[in-house]
């Protein structure tokens with residue numbers, strides 16, 4: 001049973017990597033000179049909404065990844 005479970009995790013990992021690779025390729029195709037913004041999140045590969053890209057110059061993370069990165073940056077400091 002344990003081996004089977006690992007197999008499923010492995011497949012999920014491969015699919016995730018393929019998705020990310022595809023997203024990064026789309027990002028590369030989108031690059032125009034130095035003034036770059038990202039179509040897809042660099043962390044999870046999810047598409048970044050155009051409103052978010054318009055609001056944040058050179059935005060490279062989706063809301064979720066941005067939020068979790070900011071949380072980590074604060075070392076989970078409590079208010």
Ligand SMILES: [Zn+2]
Pocket residue numbers: 041042043044045046061062063064065066
């Ligand atoms: Zn993300």
